[in-house]
Amino acid sequence: QSALTQPASVSGSPGQSITIPCTGTSFDVGGYNSVSWYQQHPGRAPKLMIYDVTDRPSGVSQRFSGSKSGNTASLTISGLQAEDEADYYCSSFRSTGTLMVFGGGTKLTVL
Amino acid sequence: EVQLVESGGGLVQPGGSLRLSCAASGFTFSSYWMSWVRQVAGKRLEWVANIREDASEKYYVDSVKGRFTISRDNAKNSLYLHMNSLRAEDTAVYYCVRGWSHYIHWGLGTLVTVSS
Numbered sequence: 001q002s003a004l005t006q007p008a009s010v011s012g013s014p015g016q017s018i019t020i021p022c023t024g025t026s027f028d029v030g031g032y033n034s035v036s037w038y039q040q041h042p043g044r045a046p047k048l049m050i051y052d053v054t055d056r057p058s059g060v061s062q063r064f065s066g067s068k069s070g071n072t073a074s075l076t077i078s079g080l081q082a083e084d085e086a087d088y089y090c091s092s093f094r095s096t097g098t099l100m101v102f103g104g105g106t107k108l109t110v111l
Numbered sequence: 112e113v114q115l116v117e118s119g120g121g122l123v124q125p126g127g128s129l130r131l132s133c134a135a136s137g138f139t140f141s142s143y144w145m146s147w148v149r150q151v152a153g154k155r156l157e158w159v160a161n162i163r164e165d166a167s168e169k170y171y172v173d174s175v176k177g178r179f180t181i182s183r184d185n186a187k188n189s190l191y192l193h194m195n196s197l198r199a200e201d202t203a204v205y206y207c208v209r210g211w212s213h214y215i216h217w218g219l220g221t222l223v224t225v226s227s
Contacts, residue, residue, distance in 0.1 A: 038214075048213060048215045051212075087154075091213070098172045099161065101158065104155060
């Protein structure tokens, strides 16, 4: 069982926007601004898309944005494109027990 | 260009040991925290361990404490994961990653299979 909760799947049509939530606790997502999001295509290593809740690494499209409210962080992808179809994982620093925790992953399908 | 190349994975019996290595290049290795992250069944990601630049701090996920040891050799630009008392649930692809809280650079991973 993953420490952070994500929906198993989300879907959207090209051009639409979708949001993937990641729910934790006050010991991780809610208590620290160390939430990251990763994109993973089949057979590839994960790719960092968002770090520190809202920051984008160089080269990542502005269509990807992050936010947080309480114990839930969110990844929003606007202007969906076929290439966005992938698995998405959130992660967070955690102050108790395990130092870093991941979500179970969300499969994004672009219809 | 940053490169992280893992090696040392393979098939091992329950209770056995393996040592994973990660050869780093393209950056000043001694200036970065390094971590190991594993992926089970191509899906679930799990942070395993990390180590400070000078190896003065090391942290582990609870499930590997006392069994795994992370280490580094800054002179050789290398990261290691010594794994003892391996269990079936340790079966995963193990990734070497740069950083401690978020990971821009990942290796291709090395597969560890624990099975009799």
